[in-house]
Amino acid sequence: MSDAPYHTALIPAAEVPEGQTPPVIAADQQALLASSDPVLAANKRLCYDMYRTVLQAGRADRVRDFIGPHYIQHNPNVVSGVEALENFIRSSRPERPIAPTIELPLIAIVAERDMVQFTFVRPEKDADGAVYHTCWFDLFRIENGRIVEHWDPALKSPEMLKLDPNDKRIGR
Amino acid sequence: MADTGKSLEDRNTEIVLAMWEGVIGRGDREAVLRYIAPDYVQHAVNLPSGREHVLRLADMIREGNAGFKPPAHKTLFKTVAQGDMVVVIWEQDQDDPTRPGETYPGHSFDMYRLENGMIVEHWDDTRKWPTPWKAKDETEI
Numbered sequence: 597m598s599d600a601p602y603h604t605a606l607i608p609a610a611e612v613p614e615g616q617t618p619p620v621i622a623a624d625q626q627a628l629l630a631s632s633d634p635v636l637a638a639n640k641r642l643c644y645d646m647y648r649t650v651l652q653a654g655r656a657d658r659v660r661d662f663i664g665p666h667y668i669q670h671n672p673n674v675v676s677g678v679e680a681l682e683n684f685i686r687s688s689r690p691e692r693p694i695a696p697t698i699e700l701p702l703i704a705i706v707a708e709r710d711m712v713q714f715t716f717v718r719p720e721k722d723a724d725g726a727v728y729h730t731c732w733f734d735l736f737r738i739e740n741g742r743i744v745e746h747w748d749p750a751l752k753s754p755e756m757l758k759l760d761p762n763d764k765r766i767g768r
Numbered sequence: 769m770a771d772t773g774k775s776l777e778d779r780n781t782e783i784v785l786a787m788w789e790g791v792i793g794r795g796d797r798e799a800v801l802r803y804i805a806p807d808y809v810q811h812a813v814n815l816p817s818g819r820e821h822v823l824r825l826a827d828m829i830r831e832g833n834a835g836f837k838p839p840a841h842k843t844l845f846k847t848v849a850q851g852d853m854v855v856v857i858w859e860q861d862q863d864d865p866t867r868p869g870e871t872y873p874g875h876s877f878d879m880y881r882l883e884n885g886m887i888v889e890h891w892d893d894t895r896k897w898p899t900p901w902k903a904k905d906e907t908e909i
Contacts (some may be wrong), residue, residue, distance in 0.1 A: 617811055623786055672874070708850055
């Protein structure tokens with residue numbers, strides 16, 4: 597069983613200085629959710645819906661619909677556990693309507709075995725304050741239909757505790 | 769073909785790890801030419817697109833170029849592959865700003881797109897270096 601062809605068309609997400617390759621985002625998020633393996637498709641959908649509902653819309657009350665009770669968090673700024681995640685969501689962002697798609701600049705969703713990886717374009721500022729575009733990832737492990745473990749590239753920093761990643765949209 | 773029976777995902781993952789071992793591990797020009805397509809699209813913020821820049825990077829790794837800090841040692845943590853995409857997640861000890869002298873495990877990633885057994889596109893989560901990338905000789909290919 598092969599998942600190819602899998603990738604969706606990518607479109608430029610922002611202007612960049614000449615000589616650099618512009619960041620690209622997926623033209624069709626629904627295409628990223630596809631998989632010929634129904635378990636992988638369900639795992640992707642679980643993470644996608646969690647992202648829209650909890651991380652994007654700030655719905656701490658919906659955390660347990662997606663996250664397992666013994667959730668292990670590897671982001672060094674957030675402690676493990678489903679209750680800690682609920683508290684983190686409440687303290688870092690307001691509640692918003694649940695949007696039909698992910699509004700951060702999503703590039704890819706890749707799933708294999710019990711893992712699902714999201715990749716985003718991520719605007720950052722250099723030492724002179726100029727904006728440039730790198731990438732961010734979220735890696736999830738799924739067990740029995742719930743997310744049980746999460747990794748991302750976050751480094752330990754007190755500022756991260758107050759960061760609402762929804763501010764990392766492009767062109768807003 | 770000798771690799772009959774392996775999934776596309778397993779074959780692509782092997783190619784990416786072999787490229788990493790050869791190019792980043794040993795600074796091997798042959799590995800660059802074997803695994804990376806000439807019109808390689810680079811989204812990492814410190815390098816321009818094009819295989820010639822990866823060749824230059826391999827030279828700097830191999831020769832221990834003065835002033836060039838080779839990629840920090842990191843341990844292969846997981847791979848996730850689907851269709852033409854391969855993601856590699858790495859683990860690396862990071863200094864703990866809140867507990868001097870201690871470290872904690874940090875994670876980083878590289879994502880590659882492949883076509884016909886060659887790597888054609890790359891993304892990662894690196895931040896900008898203080899000084900921009902400059903190939904020593906722009907005509908060198």
